Each structure stands twice: as C-alpha cells, then as structure tokens.
Amino acid sequence: MVVQELTEPEADAVFHALADATRRDIVRRAVRQESSISALAVRYAMSFAAVQKHVAVLERSGLIAKERRGKEQIVRANLETIARANRLLGEFEAIWRDRAKRIEDLLEGDGAELAPDAPNAPDAVRAADAPDAPVQPSGSNTKGQEA
Amino acid sequence: MVVQELTEPEADAVFHALADATRRDIVRRAVRQESSISALAVRYAMSFAAVQKHVAVLERSGLIAKERRGKEQIVRANLETIARANRLLGEFEAIWRDRAKRIEDLLEGDGAELAPDAPNAPDAVRAADAPDAPVQPSGSNTKGQEA
C-alpha cells in the first residue's frame, strides 16, 4: 500500500466530513461492520433524511462507500482514505521532527552563536524565507471584487 | 507522551480547523517555524483580517498557540493536538484491524459455514447489535421542535 497523498480539495472534504460527531460515529460503525443507511439512522436522534445527508457528505469525501444490495444501500468504510488523512497529519509531525533536527544541527555546529539569554527567540530558527507558493482563498465572496 | 484522547467537541474543532487549505498551510508553516500573523498574512491572497480569523479558528481548536512578543503576535503549532487528531484516526484503523481479526477467527473456527458463493455478504460479520449509545445531534435548529 503506497497510500497516495490527498489533494488539497480532497483533504478539505475529508476533514470537513470528520468535523462532525455524528459523521465520525458513522465512520466508526462502518469500520466495525457494514450496514444499511436505515440501520444507521435509527441510532441517531435525527431524521432519516439528516442521516442520509451525513452519509452523502462522507461518501463525497471518500471516507465511506455505498453499495446497493437489493432494497438497501450498504455503507462501508474506506480505510484507504482514513489512512491518507492519517498520513497528512503525520506529515506535520515529520516536518516538526525535521525542524527539530535542523535546530539541533545548528546548535551543535557552533554552540556559541546562540547564547541562552540572547535576544533571539530561543526556539525559532530564523530561516528568513522559504520561497514557497501562497495559497488560493477557498472562497465564494463576490462583494470584495470591486476593491 | 500519553497523548490523551480528544473529546468530541475538541475533535469537532480540530477537524473543522483542518478542513481548509489556508488553515492547513498556516499549520504547516507554524510547525516549520514560528511567525507573526502579519508575516503569515502576506503569503495569502486575502486580507489581513481574514488570515486573523483563520488563526483564531486554529487557536480555538488548539492546533496552534499565539504568544504576544512586543508588537507582534507570534504563532506556533501545537504538536500535541496534531498528535491527538492523528491518534483518533489511528483508532479507526485499530477498530478495523480488530474486526479483521474477528472475521479471521470466525472463519478459522469452522471454515464450512461461509461458502465462497453463499448469499451471505462475504465481508460482513453480521454481529446483530452492539448496545452502544446513539449520538446527539450537534445542531442549532428550532423549527423542528413543534413536531
């Protein structure tokens, strides 16, 4: 399993889908065992239609998949997508470890440069600027266009 | 590090915070190195106030922390929270592994019960019902109350 990286819009969808307790619970159940939407719906204090919408959000995100089985629509979790989200978070930690290493290397290289009481931030690396691309606003707005 | 579990509302906040490309990018930068809000703001094609709001969302979620340093407000990532979110996702995979094991045990116990062409779902365990609590709707709504 190579667990290919999530694209930004995919990540948007996946984390949005996970940002709701009901949906996380649906995923947990779906991981544990497949079940129909109506079987899921009876578990929650909301209408069938509401649960249906949550399932739709989860499906769009790729966290679960639906499969028609006769009259019913069977829901099962997609571990692949969960793994990818996990990986994205892990990437953050990897960046941090890398940064920690860079700091350590820097301190080990010449210990005198960064005195403990120096006005320099004791934790910041002060790498002036990485030339990486800014990010588009995700937005919707039209009003601000006239500026 | 024990990496205590996220509560449901915390998980809501964390995943919501991560469900936006700009915010994920801010977290990435903050992990890599601390920086002021205005230093972040110049990176994105949106107003300072908008970035300020994103930072506020991230701070509420616990993914980053702000610290006043003279004139500036310094933003740094909180790895602890990232680790917790990671853990929550890992929990899903753990549930799956457990389920896989249960299936395997079941098949190994008596291999004849589940023929390859049986009408039973080849993957489902069919554990009728775990008596676990349903989940509250997160909601807001007032209209439905009259039903």
Added chain:
DNA sequence: GTAACATACAACCAAATGGTTGTACAAGAG
C-alpha cells in the same frame, strides 16, 4: 509627539451547513 506598523474587532454579506418536512418511487412481503 507623530508616524508607521501590527493587531483587534465590529458590521456586513453571500454561500454553505445541518437540520426539518413532504413527496415520489423501487423492491419485498403478504
């Protein structure tokens, strides 16, 4: 003191979210 910078925050707006009810339809059971 004044100017410039970094931040804070309110008011506003369009679109998305998360719920509701109601209606329609297909599949199984009787």
Added chain:
DNA sequence: CTCTTGTACAACCATTTGGTTGTATGTTAC
C-alpha cells in the same frame, strides 16, 4: 395487487462560515 420498507430528493429555514471594509488601539521608530 397492496402494503410496508428503504431510499432519494426538493424546498425550506436558522445558523455558521469565510470573506470584505472600516475603525480603534497598542507598540516601536524617529
């Protein structure tokens, strides 16, 4: 065929979200 079950989907509504502008305030530089 009819009834019930499971699903789909539209219309509606309040709240939240993600952006904007504008104004106020604190901090540093001159």
